[in-house]
Amino acid sequence: MSERRIRVLIAKPGLDGHDRGAKVVARALRDAGMEVIYTGLRQTPEMIAESALQEDVDVIGLSILSGAHMALVPRVFDLLKQNKQENVKVFVGGIIPDEDVSKLLEMGVVGVYGPGTLTDDIVKDIEQKVRSRSKTN
């Protein structure tokens, strides 16, 4: 019997200590039947990429409330590319100014979830994006 579950890495890069949102999202994804690897605070992009590789995740969720997203997110993408993990979907949650949202999406982020996003919407979005990936694989 084989079983395929969506594996998600939830990480908080950068120096802010507000992990409430990350935990709420982790819990919501768990309740949707996903296996969520939670790595905790103050992760460097290198640590995140390394964890994503070892854990062979389908999705990475980055929670950023420090304003450093335009520095951190491209770095994560570079490292994923170096590790040949371009197929991993990346989403971002936290405080992201509107003008940056479209920039992040252009970079390849699959979704940006700000305050007030319903966790149900996040779950549906991730399920759909991962499914579209397995079709192309």
Next chain:
Amino acid sequence: MSLTASVLEGNRLALARLLTQVENNTPEGREALSELFPYTGKAHLIGVTGAPGTGKSSLVNQLARFFRQQEEDTQSTDLTRRVGIVAVDPSSPFTGGAILGDRVRMRDLAGDSGVFIRSMASRGSLGGLAHTTGGIVQALDAAGFEVILIETVGAGQAEVDIARLAHTTLVVEAPGLGDDIQAIKAGILEIADILVINKADRPGVESTERALRSMLQLAYPVSHIFLNHEKLHHGLNPEFTNQSGETIITDKMIWNPPIVKTIATEGNGVRDLASLISQHYEFLQKTGEWERRELARLQSELNSLLQETLVDRWKSSIAPEEYELVLQSLFRHDISPWQAVEVLLSGMKK
């Protein structure tokens, strides 16, 4: 290049993908494990179990760090060993989802390419490990990790699967979790090769130690009556030391589970714990216990695979409607459960 060839070459992405196949028990994963099997059997498998919150992950973090540090003592010829870590956390019985949070305590190991950490969810298995943990460990073993630390889910009293998988089992306790009646119950304490009292800076550590020590005296009475207590703290019994105090290990030796106190968050006691682990390794090697445990482990793996395969074959040999008919006659009390089994299995012999 095939997945297994890349794994044997040390490709970490290939290893990660293989582990996913193994964890999901896919045909590819099973085939790869068969190809890798000749390369397994070299690693020292160390199990770490104990109640939730006793500090298992923090201890694993410290132990891995210790194994990875070049011995400062230059006389030691020991090369640093590569460390694999498999950390199991529970799956929700309702949704099947899981939060795997052991990496939170293992951030010191980030950036070390000699360490590979894999988290896994228990996926309904009740013995403290997942069904496929053994396969994950085999893959890491074949990939050349010399030490593999296996952390169970927070275990209560009866989650003892780890003792069958690991060569050396650490049971982690913390002060204040139970009195001496807990210490004499059957189950998890019995499987300990080394007992660790973590959080040893907390109040109540003396009474925890006393309870565990008296439990051990009941379990290993002879050695405790006749042998010197002081040396028992070091695991090996003193009858087997020569005049200069060096240990001579013989096949007649008994291993008395030693107790070690640690404060994992600060790294206190970790050196002592690591030295007990290598003593236990030496003990296993020299007494023939290593082979005995390997055989027992392979036997239990073989048996569970046999069961699994037989059940699968049986399922494919019988039509669901036939099963339903038998179930209905059982429900009407026309036949007994044993007779139902006979009827259902009769199709298989053909």
